[in-house]
Amino acid sequence: MLDVSYNWDQVQVPQSLRDFEKRWSNRNHPIDFSGVWRFRELLPFAQDDQIITIGEGQTMLKASNPVAQYAGLNDDCLYLQYEGLNPSGSFKDNGMTAASTHAVMVGAKVAACASTGNTSASLAVYASVAQKFKVVVFVGSGKIAFGKLSQALDYGAKTVQIQGDFDDALARVREVCNQEGIYLCNSVNPFRLEGQKSIMFRVLESLNWEVPDWIVVPGGNLGNSSAFGKAFMELKELGLIDRIPRLAIINAQGANTLYQLYEQEGIRWNGGNYDRAASTDFFTQMDQENRRASTLASAIEINRPVNFSKSLRALDVCNGVVREVTDQQILDAKAQVGAGGLGCEPASAASVAGAKLLKSEGVIASSDRVVCILTGHQLKDPNATVAYHSATDEHMDEKLTSHGVNKAPFSNGPIVVENDLDKIIKVIRSF
Ligand SMILES: Cc1ncc(COP(=O)(O)O)c(C=O)c1O
Ligand SMILES: N[C@@H](CCOP(=O)(O)O)C(=O)O
Numbered sequence: 001m002l003d004v005s006y007n008w009d010q011v012q013v014p015q016s017l018r019d020f021e022k023r024w025s026n027r028n029h030p031i032d033f034s035g036v037w038r039f040r041e042l043l044p045f046a047q048d049d050q051i052i053t054i055g056e057g058q059t060m061l062k063a064s065n066p067v068a069q070y071a072g073l074n075d076d077c078l079y080l081q082y083e084g085l086n087p088s089g090s091f092k093d094n095g096m097t098a099a100s101t102h103a104v105m106v107g108a109k110v111a112a113c114a115s116t117g118n119t120s121a122s123l124a125v126y127a128s129v130a131q132k133f134k135v136v137v138f139v140g141s142g143k144i145a146f147g148k149l150s151q152a153l154d155y156g157a158k159t160v161q162i163q164g165d166f167d168d169a170l171a172r173v174r175e176v177c178n179q180e181g182i183y184l185c186n187s188v189n190p191f192r193l194e195g196q197k198s199i200m201f202r203v204l205e206s207l208n209w210e211v212p213d214w215i216v217v218p219g220g221n222l223g224n225s226s227a228f229g230k231a232f233m234e235l236k237e238l239g240l241i242d243r244i245p246r247l248a249i250i251n252a253q254g255a256n257t258l259y260q261l262y263e264q265e266g267i268r269w270n271g272g273n274y275d276r277a278a279s280t281d282f283f284t285q286m287d288q289e290n291r292r293a294s295t296l297a298s299a300i301e302i303n304r305p306v307n308f309s310k311s312l313r314a315l316d317v318c319n320g321v322v323r324e325v326t327d328q329q330i331l332d333a334k335a336q337v338g339a340g341g342l343g344c345e346p347a348s349a350a351s352v353a354g355a356k357l358l359k360s361e362g363v364i365a366s367s368d369r370v371v372c373i374l375t376g377h378q379l380k381d382p383n384a385t386v387a388y389h390s391a392t393d394e395h396m397d398e399k400l401t402s403h404g405v406n407k408a409p410f411s412n413g414p415i416v417v418e419n420d421l422d423k424i425i426k427v428i429r430s431f
Contacts, residue, residue, distance in 0.1 A: 021205055064337075081374060109133055110133055140169050141161050216372045219311070248354055250354030255293035257302075335389070337374065391411055
């Protein structure tokens with residue numbers, strides 16, 4: 001895994017983080033307007049005229065008391081960083097503006113990715129804006145929510161559907177890219193992760209540059225958590241912050257490789273000398289047993305996270321913890337996030353479910369300031385939402401039960417009523 005490193009002595013980094021903020025109101029300047037590139041001195045690999053941007057990163061941090069109560073935190077202690085506001089509806093745009101900028105810088109004619117849907121939607125939109133390279137997307141059949149697939153199709157990406165899951169698709173696309181000289185845009189791409197650092201810059205900016213106690217993020221391929229760790233490491237090195245928040249990475253129980261390796265096997269970064277043999281054994285056994293990831297949170301249905309080693313570094317930098325949550329916990333948390341005002345897709349709600357779990361364990365205190373990252377928009381995966389809300393005690397959706405979701409305590413399904421005024425009024429008055 002490659003990392004981008006800078007010779008900071010040669011970069012004119014502003015003295016104070018507040019200097020970045022001033023650029024925000026400059027709406028006529030697309031680079032200042034971007035929530036990624038207004039921090040450009042902190043990812044200084046491109047010249048201004050090389051940047052491909054579509055106003056990504058205009059996202060918000062919102063305190064949510066209903067969600068704080070759900071998680072067992074005090075009022076004003078839980079914040080949601082709503083990355084669903086990005087142009088393609090997920091956090092990936094923070095990274096894809098950087099990866100597509102670099103793709104054009106190096107003259108790529110074709111770019112590719114494997115995807116559970118959000119990476120492909122994001123890459124496809126940036127390619128259609130840049131008009132400099134074509135896109136090929138690899139997806140596992142039946143493994144991608146239609147809201148996401150529809151985006152790649154409409155933005156003109158060529159979609160290759162193969163048998164297998166995301167882990168198979170990523171292994172294959174890496175092979176294809178090597179053989180054909182195609183530019184790879186998954187999170188193995190270190191330039192993409194440079195863009196994703198900006199999510200943390202914006203969190204700090206929204207908190208008036210005060211460092212929160214916790215950042216809680218869902219873990220799939222582990223690009224985000226790795227980028228966050230690098231962001232804090234660099235900000236501290238540059239003297240722009242004086243302390244680093246703790247990081248909690250939340251796996252779905254059915255896709256819990258990091259949880260197993262970090263919390264159960266006890267593998268630690270150890271200055272880069274982590275126990276490679278133990279992790280290799282783990283993956284070899286996984287292959288022998290043909291163990292597959294399985295979760296309703298399809299965006300994090302990943303068993304072989306490519307950023308495993310970088311995430312260990314992030315956990316080290318941020319004194320982090322890893323937890324696993326069930327699909328039941330994820331969907332219950334998701335319904336609470338929606339009712340609290342910001343809809344998200346299932347994988348995103350793992351962050352809230354994880355915060356609740358850590359609070360119940362006493363790892364997070366009720367007065368801690370906790371930021372949960374909502375990685376993708378609610379409209380990305382309507383099937384999961386409708387299935388949850390349509391479930392009743394008598395009738396559960398088969399797909400939910402096969403993933404261990406056996407109740408829907410916050411179910412808010414449509415009420416079937418005859419098209420008769422009196423009957424409708426009666427129902428309405430019963431609310
Ligand atoms: C909505 C959503 N949330 C979370 C993740 C997991 O992020 P990461 O792979 O950076 O761990 C992904 C994709 O990977 C995603 O699409
Ligand atoms: N959820 C992701 C999985 C791919 O992760 P990446 O960060 O390596 O591109 C997706 O949307 O495809």
